[in-house]
Amino acid sequence: MLKCSYKGLVVALVFLSWSPVQASADKSAEREKIDFRGGSSLIFSLPLKGREAKTFGPGWKRAVLEEASGRETPLFPMESFASMGGVIFARDYSPRVSPSGRYAVLDVLRAGVVDPGPLGTAEDSSRQYCPVLDTASGCVVSMQTGELCGGNWSEKADEWIVTGYEYDATKAMTQHEFSGANELWNQFQKSVKLNGSVSIRQHLVDSAGLINIMKCEPPNTSNRASYSSIARQLIREGDRNDAAYIEKELGFKNYER
Known part of the structure; x- marks a missing residue:
């Protein structure tokens, strides 16, 4: 019998030198803040420590978008990290931000444990996703996976480019896909x-x-x-x-x- 339990949702915010963001990288910090062009900020806190950090690597348990108005919106709060799993935001990376600054693409590993695995013991399992955050409102508009996650923003427009992708990658990334x-x-x-x-x-x-x-x-x-x-x-x-x-x-x- 196959039992799966999520051990973490590892969010890696991949750095692009041209991205319109400002971020500090202090490995000893208890908090990290990334400022977006429109006045909002992404704030990480509650770093993994001890056994958690050894198991999952460096990361944060909490991420909050602070809007320009000062209002805070936590990301994935219903999946907050606990001892049996949840959301982990990886450290030392920045978002892939669109030229206008409106969207930030987050690279996500949904990591879990398959118990028992093929060898009869618990084994790690993971899959990459790339949720798109509206940096002004805090809305996660989509959460794609596969080849779409291998793209990048155009240098001049909010167009998501994926080499060899035959469909409309921008629509797939920026069109709201969740239920109202x-x-x-x-x-x-x-x-x-x-x-x-x-x-x-x-x-x-x-x-x-x-x-x-x-x-x-x-x-x-x-x-x-x-x-x-x-x-x-x-x-x-x-x-x-x-x-x-x-x-x-x-x-x-x-x-x-």
């Missing part, structure tokens, strides 16, 4: 009908997390009902923190329990 609130809630309801007891959490994680959904699609008159339904479902599942986040964004004091 209405679609996600409909998908959840269908899953409940088909499978019975289903948690909404995985639906949220599949769209890079609740905060990401709300950063990419802020509440409006057409999606408020779905956000309210998602919040009530989170409360039923015991996740009051994420429900409270929705409540705050919607401007409600309390949801009907």
Whole structure:
């Protein structure tokens, strides 16, 4: 029987000398800040230490986009690193930033453990992804893999170039690919009908997390009902923190329990 458990999501931010960012590289620092042209910043903190660092290499447990307004948006908070796995942001690299400064491409290794592996013991397994961050809003607009991750930005425009790629690489990278609130809630309801007891959490994680959904699609008159339904479902599942986040964004004091 094959059991898989994610041990980490290693995010390597690959340096390009022409990228419109400023970053410091202090290996002894407890915090690192990368400033983007538009006034926002990416801040890394909580470095791996001891056994964690020995197992996964140098990295950070937390990354937050600080918007120009000062508001902070954590990246992948629903997959925060813990002893059994989660998100690790690799150190000593910078993002691949588009010429306008709007997008930053992050190189991601989704590393896990296959137990038992082919030799009968637990073995590491990983796959590369390249999520695209909107540096102004904090929205992760896409999370591609494979040959798309081998591209780079054009020197003069926000065009993603992949040598030999026969499709529209820019569209694949910059077009929003995750479910919005209405679609996600409909998908959840269908899953409940088909499978019975289903948690909404995985639906949220599949769209890079609740905060990401709300950063990419802020509440409006057409999606408020779905956000309210998602919040009530989170409360039923015991996740009051994420429900409270929705409540705050919607401007409600309390949801009907």
